[in-house]
Amino acid sequence: MGFGSYDESExxxxxxxxxxxxxxxxxxxxxxxxxxxxxxxxxAELVSQLGSMKDDEE
Known part of the structure; x- marks a missing residue:
């Protein structure tokens, strides 16, 4: 048997x-x-912060 083969009966x-x-x-x-x-x-401030966080990920 070669590498990676197995006995199907098992x-x-x-x-x-x-x-x-x-x-x-x-x-x-x-x-x-x-x-x-x-x-x-x-x-608007929260959305701006979210945008900043997304920019930091890139």
Whole structure:
């Protein structure tokens, strides 16, 4: 057998013990609330800051 080859017989009839696997629950920490924040900056100032941040990334 060459490099990277495998015995296909080893790939058949594999048993898995799924009972011991801890599954991830993606909706465990869903949040249906509301997010608010206060800022003394105007919308135009915030947009300007965002533009500056995007320019810094480039």
């Amino acid at each position: 790939q058949q009839h594999q048993q898995r013990d799924d009972e011991d696997v801890d599954a991830v629950t993606v909706h465990e920490n869903d949040h249906d609330g509301e997010l608010t924040f206060e800022s003394e900056l105007s919308t």
